[in-house]
Amino acid sequence: MNDLVCKFCGCYEAATRQKTSGQSEGDVVKMAHQIFYNDHKIKFNLHHAWEELKNDQKWISVATAKLDGRQSSSAKKRRFEDVGQEASSQATTNGDHPAKRHVGVKAAKEGGGKRPMGDQLSASEFQGMWSLKEKDLAAKERLKKMGLLESLIAKKEPLSQFEEALRDKLITEMLG
Structure with missing residues (x-):
């Protein structure tokens, strides 16, 4: 299951890169389903699992790492707003546990001598x-x-x- 969701994430990223102005999020998801079907010759039927996991910390970091520099300014703005919300507030990913926050500059410098x-x-x-x-x-x-x-x-x-x-x-x- 995890493997198929990972493959669909790759298809979703490809669809995001092909997104043109005027396309909605639903259009991008439909395109991702088409790409998945063309690549793997099976229909992606774990959409509900992907919907649950797409906002999870692991999948967000994978998605933001794979995006290249040729994206539109609105996509950049959306990505930075999402990251800003995570870092500034204790945003919860599944309702119970707060998302892991990145280490600040001062904390990283102060803890530089200690071994994790x-x-x-x-x-x-x-x-x-x-x-x-x-x-x-x-x-x-x-x-x-x-x-x-x-x-x-x-x-x-x-x-x-x-x-x-x-x-x-x-x-x-x-x-x-």
Whole structure:
């Protein structure tokens, strides 16, 4: 379901870019349905879900990020008014929870020295991955040395002085 709604959002954005003066919002939605049908060869029947989600914070940020600079001034004005309403008041998206507000300039500067909790989790995950990688590299190195030792032991002709020293060193490493 989520995938189809995402695809329809893309069709809606394409229809918004094709909007001409005099077209209403309903005309844009009809065009989005046509684009969706032409692209996917099925009728979009989750319009009610899209209507619920189109004003949700996630979908608004996706829509405003995808709009390019060639839009009309009325569309820009509408977008900035919508963003302004969200930021200035505690606008609710579903009636219960306030929309997440962007961090102000002063708050971002003051909190610049502090690490957010997400970075700490990333650092601990990185440490865990690094320790696993070190163990993996050590096991590969041990296997490489075992293969070299095996080839020295299996050699039929007499070993040179260097090969004997290497064989003895590898045996003491493996046993010690």
